[in-house]
Each structure stands twice: as C-alpha cells, then as structure tokens.
Amino acid sequence: MSEKNFETLYREWQEKTRELLQKYPEQKERFETLSGLEVDRVYIPDKPGKRETESIGLPGEYPFTRGIRPSMYRSRHWTMRQYAGFGSAEETNRRFRYLLEQGQTGLSVAFDLPTQIGYDSDDPMAAGEVGKVGVAIDSLEDMEKLLKGIPLDRVSTSMTINAPASVLLAMYIAVGEKQGVPSDRLTGTIQNDILKEYIARGTYIFPPQPSMRLITDVFSFCGEHVPRWNTISISGYHIREAGSTAVQEVAFTLADGIAYVEAARSAGLDVDRFAPRLSFFFNAHNHFFEEVAKFRAARRLWARIMKERFGAKDLRSMQLRFHTQTGGSTLTAQQPDNNIVRVTVQALSAVLGGTQSLHTNARDEALALPTEESARIALRTQQILAHESGVTHTVDPLGGSWFVESLTDAIEREAETYIQRIDEMGGAVAAVEQGYMQREIHQAALETQRKIESGEEVVVGLNRYRLEQEAEPELYRLDPALARKQVESLQALRSRRDEVRVQESLERLKRGAAGTDNLMPLILDAVRSYATVGEICHSLRKVFGEYQPIG
C-alpha cells in the first residue's frame, strides 16, 4: 500500500475518533508535559510505508497493535484490580472495602486451594489449606458474606477460579438476585481457563473433555443471561510463572485460546456471539522492552487468528483485551523493598503495552500474603503511574520505536512457529495431553535457574549485592482459628438447610452431567439450595472422573 493510503486511514481514524469522543470524552481538553508542551493523542511517522499501514496501524483499528481503543488512557485509566483474599469471607470483605476506599476500581477475588479444587473446608483433603492462599468459600452463604455491602451493579469483579468456575459464577449471580441486581447488569470476569491448569498451575479437577464442556456451557449461558460478563480469562500468567519465556507465554496462551474457540464452535456457537467476551491475562517481567513488545505482538496475532482463521466479522471478536499481573516469581525474599522497584518497571511495561487492568504485586509476596501496608504501596504504584508519570497522555508511546517494532515482529513470528507446531500435534488439548507445553516450560525454567546460579543473569540482592544480615519484615499472619470457625459455620449451615431440596438438586445435576444439556441452570439451582462447592464438584466427579496427570 502507498503513503496516500495511510493518510486516508489516518483521516478516517481522526473522524471516527472525534465522533467517539463526543460520546466518551477524554479526561482533559489538553494534555501537556510539565513544561507545558502539548502532547498529541497519537504520534505517526512522517513517511508511513507498508509496515505502518498493515502491521502497525492505528490504535483502535485492526490489527490493534497500538491498542484496542483510539484514545486509551486519555479517556479512562486501566482498572486497578488488586487480587485479594484470605481467611474467612468476613475478613476478605473488610480488605475489599479498604481497597475500594483507597481508590481501587475493581474487585479481584483469590480463593483458597480447597475451593479451587472443589473440596469443602471440612474435607480431609483440605487439611492445612483452608483460608491460606485465598478466601474459603463453601456455599452461597459465604459468598453473601464476601460481597456484603458491595453493590454488584456498580463494581466489576474478577474471580480467579478455574475448575469450579461455573459454580462460583452461579453463586455470584445468586448474590446479585438477592441484591436485586439482574444478571444482565453484572460485570466481571471468571478465569475459567482449565488448559493452563494442566499446563502450569495444577488446580484441575476433571479430565480435559468434560472441563471443556463446562467452559462452553458458561459461554453459551452467559451469552444469553449475563451478556456483560467476561466468560474466560485465557491465562499466560501461570505459564510464565512456571518458567516459560515471553514468547512461549504468548504462544501457549493463544494456542489455548484457539482451543476454546474451536470447542465453542463445535458446540454450535457462532464465533461473533461469544468471542467478544473472551479476555486474556498476561504476566509482566523485568525485561522492559520485551514485555511491551509481547503485549503488542499478542494483540496483533490474536486479531489475525480471529479474522483469518475463524472468519470473525465483529471487530470486538478480534480485540485482545487483557489483564496484567506483575511477575510473582521475579520477586526476591532478599531485601523485599527492592521488589517495589521491580513491580514499578513491570507495571510500566504493562501500561505501555496497553493493558485493560492491572494487579501490582506487593513487596512481601515472596515471603507471605501482603500486609495492608504493602498492599497499599502496590496500589499506590499504579496510581503514581496513572497520575504522575505522564505516560498515559498519549496512546502507545513506544509505537514506531525501531527497537520495539522489531521486537514485536520477532515475538509474533516465534509465537506463530510454536502455534503451528501445536496445530500439527492436533491443537492445545492434544499437546497438553502429550505433555508438550509442560516440557517446553520446564526446559526454559531450568535454563533460567542455570543462568541465575552461574551469575550470567543478575538478580539484585540475590546473586549480587547481597546483605550479610537481613531484617525480617513485618509479615501478615493469618489467624489460625479462622479455619476452625469456617468448618463450624459450614456444619451449622448443613444442619439448617433444606436437605431434601439439596439432594434433589444434586441428583438433577448428575443426570444433566451424564447428558448434554447446558449445566449452568442446574448448577445455579444447586447453589440456590445452598449445596456446597464440594458437594457440587463431587457430584460432577462421579460422572466425569478426575484428571490424572501424565508421569
């Protein structure tokens, strides 16, 4: 394409953006530097060529390399969504309200491991784990306590839950009903990404095939009843934490995304019906430019996959929207205050990469759950980037940098090569079953460890600039009585509820699982009767079986 074509595109983009901004204005009339120099919405090359026209483009335009919206943070900052959850529902509710008072703009729920793996707090498998890495949710009653006083029509909530995602979503819908908020007004995200559990994170319950069915049942149910809900957050985060490279993070995440789209299409869903509700979740590590380029490359690659491979027509189906969390595994237990600096660099890469929401890790997370003070500093880090750094004044500030564009191309190319290899193996589900991604990630993790131990990769405070003596920082301590109280309140609920109704709803769920109907209405019914997460998941285990990882 010629120079003139880019100019035409740019003129059309300006026109569209002007109209759009009449409806959704920018935060200021004029954006300027501290010296008073005006900052433009977007910067473009003097002599645009084919590359600018086709692969870089303009923000808010296919292939979305420069971001999914034409004005990005000039109109609205990303959602500041700090992940929190520990102990009981009441205690987590207090932390949520604290974070909302401090200016956080979305909730993000961390569940404990028994909840994530579908065990009740009194199950022998839950011993020692109740309320540890997140909040313990056994029944709708706990969910009511967790969300008490939080208006579900005004707050968007992200829930990090995968194997039992449909159960926790059903509980959220049921709490909405009790608050008088109809399901079509609920906004938020469930992670609901089972493939990355087999690949990297380990909190799976069922084998891949029934797991994929639960996911497509959620897509289809939400399409009809919870249209503003993000039905999946396809997660590279855990893949990266398990040790992958940035390229592998993009490749394996998008390969998983392809598998979900294919599963939904085989279940008879139209791509443009569910694809606009797919969202993604990435990591941000320390290698600043590679991270920025990674986000840009992922966006472009997904846009092309959706358009060219799946024939999506709706532009929203092609837009890769993503949440970012800074890299937990990059934090050091040594000199924990240094982690504040790491988190700042990582968060900046996510912002320059165009993230839609962000979690910044707290400085003490290599040691324990964050204290209230360290959780606040982590949130303040985002607020400083948003309000003081000026990087939000222009869209995609690094676009057009020779280095960044070239890295973006390289990451896209290498990720595509991986995706082709996974296609040849029969897709992501087959590749997971053969342990392919797991092996690739493990190799990369070993390589990183080797480089750190040899000193080839410097980790400040760990393999260089160590201190002789380190003071142990004040750490968050969980009240050990919480787990016992949780078990007591669960048992009190069991003796109080309508047991006949519970058992009937579980029987219907089992029959449904053996058939092909959408399971969401049956799960909702069980949840409303105060059946527990463990009871619902055990009912499904009886029909679906449990996943056994390969040697």
Place this chain on the structure above:
Amino acid sequence: MNRPIRVLVAKPGLDGHDRGALIIAQSLRDEGMEVIYTGLRQSPAQIVATAVQEDVDVIGLSCLSGAHNELFPEVIHLLQKEGADDIVVVGGGVIPQTDIPGLLEKGIAKIFTPGTSTKETADFIREAVRKREETL
C-alpha cells in the same frame, strides 16, 4: 555408601506450583542422585508410604501455599510411626524465617528459602546422608 543417594521430591497438600520441585528434582539428578517425584496433591501419608516403599534416604518437601506448619511436621510424625525416621527430611518454599525454628525442632533437617542455589541443596543432602550412614 556404594549406591547413589535416593531422594523423594514431594508436593504435600493442594499447592500446584511445582516449578521449584521440578528444578530441584532435575538438579539432584544432575548431581548423580536417584530422584523420584511424587507429583501434585500428596497427603503426608501417601508421601511416607512412597518413601518407605522406595527405600529413599531423603525426602524433599516443597510447599508455597503456607500450609507447611501443618503438613511438614505431619510427615515427620508418620515417619516416626513407621519407624522410618532415619530418613532425612528437608523442606523448601515460601516459608517465613519465623516459622523455621519450629520446623527444625519438629525434626526437619533444613529449610531452604527462596534463592538457595541447587548446588547448596545437593551439598547439604550429601553431607546429611553421610552423617546418617555413620550413625547407623
């Protein structure tokens, strides 16, 4: 001792983060040891049963979920019940400094905190097994 040191690397509880466990397993193999990895979600009873059956010299426990104070001592307790408490038990993961003295008191030989090199871990294990051989 003429045969190679045998190590069971185990993930007690429900924590699914096994990057550290897998790295340790591979590094100890590279150091010439025989390593068995249990996989995820092992109860203390399962870990002890495997350790006895496989006749290991060392159990390495890895836990990042904060459940170490419950799960690690339970492994020691069950080893004692089985009369297999000559097996050296070491642990690692996200473990606050303040928890370490209590764990050592209960019979864990060493807690490796984040940032420990794999060489350091291997050296410790070799030395602990050598000392154990002397006392047997």
